[in-house]
Amino acid sequence: MAREFLLVDGYNVIHAWDELRRIVNEQNLEIARSRLLEILSNYQGYKKIDVIVVFDAHRVKGTRKVITYHNINVVFTKEVETADHYIEKVVHQIGRDYRVRVATSDGLEQIIILGKGASRMSARELYTEVKQVEKNMRKKFIEKKQLDHSNRLEGHLDSGVLEWMEKMRRK
Known part of the structure; x- marks a missing residue:
């Protein structure tokens, strides 16, 4: 399977999603930015693709900053x-x-990136995909919980720990 990248225009998405736009208006942009990163981090963990979120700093003095x-x-x-x-x-x-x-x-940006070999998705399409991933993650978690009928400690420990505990009990 070929490596896949998702590049996200951070501020464009923040201002397109109602939840994040509300955070900007009621709190501040930094909190909305953090919320977007949390959402995309969960998305990345499920999809197993490389996610790069880009924020404009063209009005801020300084050099490019890349963080993980x-x-x-x-x-x-x-x-x-x-x-x-x-x-x-x-x-x-x-x-x-x-x-x-x-x-x-950004319509013009979409046209440019299509010409450079990438595919495009609108902020709304990303939102829909993220919500579907969240739904799938919840479903997977609930199904896993339903399979574990007992609420005993041993149902939540890995086999190595259980083996060690059994040896301790038999001593």
Whole structure:
């Protein structure tokens, strides 16, 4: 299976999703950004793809900053560099060798990245996919819980620990 990347225009998604836009209005942008990263971290854990979230910093003095947040990469672009420009560069570099999807509702950006070999998804499509993944994760968790009929400690421990406990009990 070929490696897959999802590049996300962070602020574009924040302003497109009702939940995150409400957080911006009622609290602040930093909390909305953290919430988006939490959501995408869970999504990445389920989908097992490389997720790169890009935030504009073109009005902020300084150089590009790349951090790892749990299991995703987060890029704060450098001064005078937009998220769109950074995403275009990355797609140009890896778009022909890997499966790359870009999540943005910016129509012009979607056209540009399609020409560079990536597929596009709107912020709304990403939202729908994320909600489906959350639903699948809940279903999987509930099914697992239903299979474990007992609520005994041994039902929650791995076999090595159980074996050690049994040896201790027999001494």
